[in-house]
Amino acid sequence: MNSKLIFISFLFAFIQLNAQETYNQCNSALEICPTTTFSVNNIAANSTVCSGCEDDFNYCFTSENSIWLTFTTNANGGDVQVNFSNLIFQTNAGQGNQLQATIIEATIPCSANSYTQIGNCVSNATGNFTLNAAGLLPNTTYYIVIDGDNTGAGITSPAEANFYVQISGTAVIRPPPSLTIAQNSASICLNETVFFNVTPSDCPNNTDYTWSINGIPVATTTDTLFSTSQLVDGDVVTVETDCYTICPEHVSVNSTTFSVYSFNVDAGPDITTQAGVLTSINGNTSAPVYSWEPSYLFSDPNALTTLVSTDQTVTLTLSATENGCTLTDYLILTINTGLEIPNTFPPNGDGNNETWRIKGIENYPDCTLKIYTRWGQQVFQSVGYSKDKAWDGSINSRKAAEGVYFYVLDLGNGSELIKGTINLIR
Numbered sequence: 489m490n491s492k493l494i495f496i497s498f499l500f501a502f503i504q505l506n507a508q509e510t511y512n513q514c515n516s517a518l519e520i521c522p523t524t525t526f527s528v529n530n531i532a533a534n535s536t537v538c539s540g541c542e543d544d545f546n547y548c549f550t551s552e553n554s555i556w557l558t559f560t561t562n563a564n565g566g567d568v569q570v571n572f573s574n575l576i577f578q579t580n581a582g583q584g585n586q587l588q589a590t591i592i593e594a595t596i597p598c599s600a601n602s603y604t605q606i607g608n609c610v611s612n613a614t615g616n617f618t619l620n621a622a623g624l625l626p627n628t629t630y631y632i633v634i635d636g637d638n639t640g641a642g643i644t645s646p647a648e649a650n651f652y653v654q655i656s657g658t659a660v661i662r663p664p665p666s667l668t669i670a671q672n673s674a675s676i677c678l679n680e681t682v683f684f685n686v687t688p689s690d691c692p693n694n695t696d697y698t699w700s701i702n703g704i705p706v707a708t709t710t711d712t713l714f715s716t717s718q719l720v721d722g723d724v725v726t727v728e729t730d731c732y733t734i735c736p737e738h739v740s741v742n743s744t745t746f747s748v749y750s751f752n753v754d755a756g757p758d759i760t761t762q763a764g765v766l767t768s769i770n771g772n773t774s775a776p777v778y779s780w781e782p783s784y785l786f787s788d789p790n791a792l793t794t795l796v797s798t799d800q801t802v803t804l805t806l807s808a809t810e811n812g813c814t815l816t817d818y819l820i821l822t823i824n825t826g827l828e829i830p831n832t833f834p835p836n837g838d839g840n841n842e843t844w845r846i847k848g849i850e851n852y853p854d855c856t857l858k859i860y861t862r863w864g865q866q867v868f869q870s871v872g873y874s875k876d877k878a879w880d881g882s883i884n885s886r887k888a889a890e891g892v893y894f895y896v897l898d899l900g901n902g903s904e905l906i907k908g909t910i911n912l913i914r
Contacts, residue, residue, distance in 0.1 A: 490746035506521035508532045509555060514542035514598035515633060517556035520570075520653060520661045521735030530555045530587075530636055531578065546608035549588035557632040559655055560734050565626035566658030568620040572634075572889040576651045584647035587613045593619045593630055612637060624659040624698040633699035665691035667741040674743075674850075677813030678750035681717040684725060684743065688712075691731035691739065700726045722746040751775055754805040755817040755914065762801040763823045763901070775808035775815075799823060800903035825899065826851060830905070834913045835881035843878035844910060846897075850874060854900030858886055859893055859910065867893070881912055890914045 506668050511518040512533045520526050526780055533553040533748040543551035556611045559568070570591070577585045590609040596602035607621030624630065636647030668687045676682060688694055699707045699714045701723055702857065714727070728740035754772040771778070771792040781804070783789035785796045802824050807816045828847035835842050849855060852873075859868035859879060867883045890912055897906040 490778065511555050511557065512632065514556045515632075517558035518561050519735060520655050522634075522657075522662070523653055524688070524735075525654045526557075527650065527652055527751055528555065528557070528634075529648070531648045531650070533636075535635075537700075538598055540601045541552075542598045542604070543599060543633075544577055545603055545605075547590050547605045548611040550589075551633070551635050553648065554633050554635045554637050557653065558629055559632070559660055561624050561626055561628045561659040562662050563626050565624050565628070565847065566631070566632075566660075567620070567622045568624060568655060568657035568659045570632055571616070571656070572613065572618070573650045573652045573653045573654075574617045575613070575615060575649050577854055579643070582642060582644035584637045584640065584643045584645065585614060585649075586611075586640075587617075588635040588637055589613070589617075589619055589632065589651060591619055591632055593628070597629070598631075604656070608825065615834070616678070623660075626659075634899055636644055662732075663690040663695075664756075664795070665689065665737055665739045667691070667727060667739050669725070669741045669743050670729055671725075673751055675747045676719065676749070678720070678748055679717050679718075681715055682725075682726070682746075682815075684714045686712045686714075686727045686741070688729065688731070688739075692732070693733040694735075695730045697727050697729050700728075704805075718760045719746050719748055721746065721750070723748070734857050747813060749813050751808070751810050751815065752777075752805060753808045753815045755804060755819040757893050758800060758820045758822065760822040760824055763825070763903075764797060766795045766797050767821065769794055769796050769804065769819070769821075772808045773808040775810035777810070778806060778808040781805045796821065799901055813913060823903065825903075825906070829855070829908060831909060832911045832913060833879075835880060835887075836914055843875065843880045845878050847871060852899045854899045856900065858896045860880070860895075862892055862894070874895075886911060887914075 498678050507769065509529065510516045516889045518526065518528065526893045530553055533555050535554050538544045543554055545551065575587065576848060588611045591606040593606050594602050607619055610617050610619065616802040617633065634711055638646035666689045668689065670685045672683045686697060696713065697709045698705055699709065706716065714875045720750050725743040728738065730736040752772065752774050756770050773792065780786050780789040780794065785802065787795040793843040798821065803819050804819050804821055806814055807814055833841065833844045855873055857870045858866055859902065860866050867888065868879045872876045893910045893912060895908055895910055
């Protein structure tokens with residue numbers, strides 16, 4: 489590594505180690521919360537001193553390199569204790585080794601003209617110390633200012649230190665928030681819908697509720713209700729939220745472990761057959777009670793192996809019931825129309841494919857074909873469709889423009905309409 493790169497790396501590390509914390513300024517004071525220990529420092533901090541500015545005060549110390557913390561009292565107010573511990577001072581030559589601190593009430597945030605000093609004021613702390621304040625107002629924001637001392641023989645720069653801060657007392661303590669989850673059942677059938685309702689306690693200003701199944705988020709709701717039909721045996725549902733706007737607390741609660749009853753139901757693979765042909769259907773289930781739908785298509789809708797006949801594609805459903813649970817499975821019975829419908833049509837005058845022909849359409853003499861432009865304008869219609877009636881790519885005896893056209897084919901046998909596109913190429 490060359491000397492220039494070494495210098496740049498050293499300079500970057502020096503800047504990182506000596507960067508000011510955001511709470512160096514009163515208007516970005518660090519919010520501290522009860523039951524939480526905060527690691528802070530006043531390294532590289534400075535002060536803003538002018539008439540009425542944030543550091544324009546002189547209680548038991550004068551600000552040199554201040555940092556600012558803040559807290560908000562609860563609905564009752566009362567007393568607080570702010571504990572400082574594990575003080576580790578910088579040991580540069582001529583540097584102080586004492587911290588100074590006090591609590592401030594400010595009717596105008598960060599404006600020294602509105603300050604009132606509350607409780608004790610510490611000016612020479614070299615080890616653990618505590619700030620105490622009594623009778624604080626409810627729902628009120630207070631500030632804690634911490635500064636490094638610069639007095640004493642041989643001291644040329646104010647103290648800088650890393651330390652821990654923790655606040656407690658009746659003015660900031662609050663009941664722990666909690667959630668209670670209710671569900672309509674813990675023993676369910678597979679695919680059964682379960683409804684949940686969560687009730688928060690001591691949880692004001694909570695955020696949205698996040699719902700998870702086995703730790704995987706599946707939904708977010710703004711209200712307390714949630715439902716799902718995706719549970720399997722052994723699943724656990726969890727709901728969580730954040731309480732309080734100031735010093736938020738994260739809370740969560742788990743449902744009971746679900747017992748989900750299931751059994752085998754298999755309608756079999758999808759089948760393709762011809763219209764009107766009796767086709768064997770072979771279902772499988774361990775349940776004692778079962779049936780097929782639509783029942784009128786089957787020779788015996790209550791037999792697992794049965795025959796079905798239809799002239800159109802249909803979804804067949806096998807339903808089975810065991811121990812009060814009903815499960816279903818499906819197969820698609822596709823009717824092969826025997827048609828080959830081209831999606832490209834080139835009536836270019838070369839004598840090949842000059843009309844749009846459909847292979848197998850002669851088996852459907854009662855069919856009706858309609859062709860439309862992309863804007864929905866009908867350009868062709870034929871009752872019955874054969875090579876003699878095939879569309880030649882014209883509209884009112886004039887050549888139709890290149891592009892995409894749409895067709896609707898009714899086979900005339902009660903089956904579903906067949907729809908698609910035709911790409912006309914000149």
